[in-house]
Amino acid sequence: MTPNCNHPLHRYRGFLLDIDGVLVRGETPLPNAPDALAHLRAIGPVVLLTNNSTKSRQRAATHLSERGLPVSPDEVIPSSFVAARYLRTEHGLVRFWYLGEGGIPEEMALTGHVLVEPLHAEWIVVGMDRALTYAKLAQALRALLAGARLLATNRDATYPTKTGLVPGGGAVVGALEGMGFPPEVVVGKPSPIAYHAALKALGIAPEEALMIGDRLETDIAGGHSVGMNTALVLSGISTVAGIEQTGIRPTWVAPDLAALVRGEVLTL
Numbered sequence: 559m560t561p562n563c564n565h566p567l568h569r570y571r572g573f574l575l576d577i578d579g580v581l582v583r584g585e586t587p588l589p590n591a592p593d594a595l596a597h598l599r600a601i602g603p604v605v606l607l608t609n610n611s612t613k614s615r616q617r618a619a620t621h622l623s624e625r626g627l628p629v630s631p632d633e634v635i636p637s638s639f640v641a642a643r644y645l646r647t648e649h650g651l652v653r654f655w656y657l658g659e660g661g662i663p664e665e666m667a668l669t670g671h672v673l674v675e676p677l678h679a680e681w682i683v684v685g686m687d688r689a690l691t692y693a694k695l696a697q698a699l700r701a702l703l704a705g706a707r708l709l710a711t712n713r714d715a716t717y718p719t720k721t722g723l724v725p726g727g728g729a730v731v732g733a734l735e736g737m738g739f740p741p742e743v744v745v746g747k748p749s750p751i752a753y754h755a756a757l758k759a760l761g762i763a764p765e766e767a768l769m770i771g772d773r774l775e776t777d778i779a780g781g782h783s784v785g786m787n788t789a790l791v792l793s794g795i796s797t798v799a800g801i802e803q804t805g806i807r808p809t810w811v812a813p814d815l816a817a818l819v820r821g822e823v824l825t826l
């Protein structure tokens with residue numbers, strides 16, 4: 559790519575990218591995604607903002623790097639990290655318990671929060687949990703009845719894997735809602751909390767950054783809510799028809815990230 563002042567991306571100083579459907583599909587990088595990521599970094603800093611709470615920043619970066627997409631831990635912001643930082647900023651260091659996978663306790667501990675037994679928890683932090691059991695739901699219920707507050711890392715209904723969709727963080731949140739306990743706060747996209755955490759990491763104002771994602775209702779709508787320009791790539795969930803159906807209009811639309819980086823945007 560040669561520098562070109564008319565190129566749509568050269569008006570931005572930094573980029574927030576979703577991962578699934580933008581850089582990878584399932585476990586596999588999308589065609590030319592590593593090159594496209596390198597081109598974006600040549601324009602400005604990049605942060606990968608994902609609702610996936612199952613991994614810490616370190617593990618998410620290692621996971622992507624091992625699959626041919628080299629990224630540093632500083633470039634990844636999972637909802638587990640957003641949750642830990644949000645709680646520290648708004649409530650100080652807290653005693654917590656969690657329903658979820660390794661990313662939640664790792665990021666919470668790195669931030670200084672303390673993992674305790676459910677009945678001693680001030681906060682229950684919830685995300686996708688592939689080892690969820692009735693017994694764990696019962697422990698969560700007892701903690702919530704005893705006054706624990708509930709934070710959801712995300713409420714994504716499903717999660718894409720190479721063998722198809724599996725239940726996402728929203729399934730765990732839904733189980734708790736079904737017991738009468740909706741989350742007090744959801745920090746993942748489309749929550750502004752996620753975008754502000756990522757913009758803080760970039761050190762860039764919303765109007766100077768571009769959000770690139772594949773889901774209109776989360777990536778794109780959330781970006782607009784904090785005043786960002788957005789780019790929808792059609793390599794994941796949402797379609798051009800979805801733009802009409804939802805009325806959510808991205809600033810740019812491109813077939814995929816590589817095409818966006820080449821400046822090949824669609825005119826709708």
Ligand SMILES: [Mg+2]
Nearest residue numbers: 576578579772
């Ligand atoms: Mg996605």
